[in-house]
Amino acid sequence: MPKRATSSRPTYRWKTKLQGVTNAILPSHTTRPNPFVAGDKVFASVFAPGAVCAVDREAGTLLWMIKLDSYAGSAVFSKDGSLYATSCRTLYALDPDTGAIRWEFTPQTEPGEWIYSQPAVRDGLVFIGDRQGYFHCLDGKTGKPIWRRLTSRACNNQVNATAVIAGEHVITANNDGAVICYAVQTGETIWRRRLAAGCVSELLLLRSRVILGARSLYALDLRTGAVDLELSFPKKVVKSLTVAGSRIAVVLGTDFQSEPSAWNETSAFAGELVMVKRGREFVRRSLKGTPSLRTCTQTGLVFAPEYTHMNVIDPSDGSLVMSRRGEIALPDSSDAHLYGLTRGGTLFAEPMQIS
Numbered sequence: 177m178p179k180r181a182t183s184s185r186p187t188y189r190w191k192t193k194l195q196g197v198t199n200a201i202l203p204s205h206t207t208r209p210n211p212f213v214a215g216d217k218v219f220a221s222v223f224a225p226g227a228v229c230a231v232d233r234e235a236g237t238l239l240w241m242i243k244l245d246s247y248a249g250s251a252v253f254s255k256d257g258s259l260y261a262t263s264c265r266t267l268y269a270l271d272p273d274t275g276a277i278r279w280e281f282t283p284q285t286e287p288g289e290w291i292y293s294q295p296a297v298r299d300g301l302v303f304i305g306d307r308q309g310y311f312h313c314l315d316g317k318t319g320k321p322i323w324r325r326l327t328s329r330a331c332n333n334q335v336n337a338t339a340v341i342a343g344e345h346v347i348t349a350n351n352d353g354a355v356i357c358y359a360v361q362t363g364e365t366i367w368r369r370r371l372a373a374g375c376v377s378e379l380l381l382l383r384s385r386v387i388l389g390a391r392s393l394y395a396l397d398l399r400t401g402a403v404d405l406e407l408s409f410p411k412k413v414v415k416s417l418t419v420a421g422s423r424i425a426v427v428l429g430t431d432f433q434s435e436p437s438a439w440n441e442t443s444a445f446a447g448e449l450v451m452v453k454r455g456r457e458f459v460r461r462s463l464k465g466t467p468s469l470r471t472c473t474q475t476g477l478v479f480a481p482e483y484t485h486m487n488v489i490d491p492s493d494g495s496l497v498m499s500r501r502g503e504i505a506l507p508d509s510s511d512a513h514l515y516g517l518t519r520g521g522t523l524f525a526e527p528m529q530i531s
Contacts, residue, residue, distance in 0.1 A: 190236030197521025206378035208251035209508035240275035279319030305335025323363035349375035367401035389414030420491035459494030
């Protein structure tokens with residue numbers, strides 16, 4: 177019998193309204209949740225006016241909140257004992273217990289927005305791209321630069337993509353279509369691949385392949401950068417994706433470059449969810465918008481928050497197993513509870529109701 181999604185009003189375990197919030201949600205180009213659950217705390221990045229906060233996981237009590245130097249990024253995450261957050265200018269390493277700034281890194285001193293990517297962290301090293309085309313490796317303890325590389329000399333060389341680390345390799349991409357694999361320790365270029373379009377989202381891993389969206393869906397060989405898979409979708413572009421086990425979930429949106437007249441059509445702003453396995457599409461379903469996606473680490477289900485609902489999808493067959501009312505950022509889940517952040521700045525925890 178086909179699965180039926182449950183659609184319900186939330187039953188909260190706790191709710192915490194953050195003060196002074198004008199718009200908490202920045203659309204995400206990664207699979208990282210906001211808020212983020214770690215240990216006995218829940219951390220959140222608040223887009224406007226630009227802040228990071230922590231609340232108690234059990235009761236939702238606000239523990240600390242700090243202001244950033246500009247609008248905040250779409251997510252925070254912890255690694256190696258630090259909490260990492262970004263504004264559109266600066267990367268921060270914070271003490272997760274107090275919110276104290278351990279160090280901060282701004283790639284340029286002039287006014288402006290310099291960081292649209294999120295950091296990747298491994299073994300005391302932090303990697304992040306900037307909007308002048310540079311890819312940086314920083315010391316995780318001090319934030320001091322270890323090496324940096326110019327990804328290309330093209331006019332549109334911004335590094336807005338979020339890198340992925342695989343062993344001794346770190347792979348990033350820029351808006352000009354360059355995908356580059358560097359040696360983690362030295363910054364030596366291992367391989368370079370040029371695609372037909374740029375990538376602004378997070379690079380992911382599926383076995384020995386790098387998965388990314390650059391208008392089309394690509395899978396590149398991790399060792400050589402060779403294109404193992406290129407899936408194009410007529411009149412559509414890849415807006416977001418997530419790896420779910422052996423499958424890839426992809427959200428498609430209208431290709432306004434090839435269909436400029438579509439801007440006048442309301443239906444053009446709806447999306448489609450496509451499930452891909454072994455290089456072949458096996459499910460396609462309509463969406464109301466073009467949500468960011470993430471795979472729940474505990475259940476393997478795919479979260480897809482849209483304008484009015486947060487949908488939960490079974491990646492094995494694309495069926496909808498839960499639909500929650502209300503607009504939220506990409507949520508986190510733990511111990512059968514959903515942790516979310518509304519646009520108005522309310523953090524909450526509630527039991528998940530999966531059919």
